[in-house]
Amino acid sequence: MQLGRVIGTVVATQKYEGLEGVKFLIVQPLDRDRQPVGSPVVAADATAQAGPGELVFMVASREAALALPTTFVPVDRAVVGIVDEVDVPEEG
Numbered sequence: 001m002q003l004g005r006v007i008g009t010v011v012a013t014q015k016y017e018g019l020e021g022v023k024f025l026i027v028q029p030l031d032r033d034r035q036p037v038g039s040p041v042v043a044a045d046a047t048a049q050a051g052p053g054e055l056v057f058m059v060a061s062r063e064a065a066l067a068l069p070t071t072f073v074p075v076d077r078a079v080v081g082i083v084d085e086v087d088v089p090e091e092g
Contacts, residue, residue, distance in 0.1 A: 001057045003030040003083065006050055010042055018070035025050060025079060027058060034086070043077035044068055055083040 008026035015022070023045040031037045034055075043058050046067040050056050056079045059067060064078035 001059055001080070003032075003034065003086075004028055004041075004043070004056055004058055004079075005030060005034075005036075006052050006054050006056055006079075007040060008052060016074055018073040019044070019068075019075075022068060022073075023048060023050075025056075027056065027077070027079065030055075032088070041077050043079050044073075044075045046078045046080050047082055050079050050082050055086070057081045057083060 004027035006025050007028050010024035010026060012024065025043050025045050026040050027043045028036050028040045029038050058077050058079045060077050064075050065072050067078040067080050068075065
């Protein structure tokens with residue numbers, strides 16, 4: 001799983017069978033300090049509730065394909081949760 005910040009949405013007029021009604025989001029992956037890392041990715045929203053500005057966690061590969069209502073659809077990433085709070089104890 002990886003944290004990310006939703007920075008936008010994708011509108012598709014045609015989708016692969018099984019992806020009808022699934023929202024697509026543009027998500028900026030974050031490192032453990034919640035700083036941007038790498039390029040933004042498109043992720044299917046398995047929660048059906050995430051929106052721009054929200055901190056989310058996402059899965060990739062096979063786990064992403066299994067996260068949606070219709071399993072094994074062709075997606076590389078899926079948002080599987082919306083983060084309410086992050087608590088990281090100080091290292092020391």
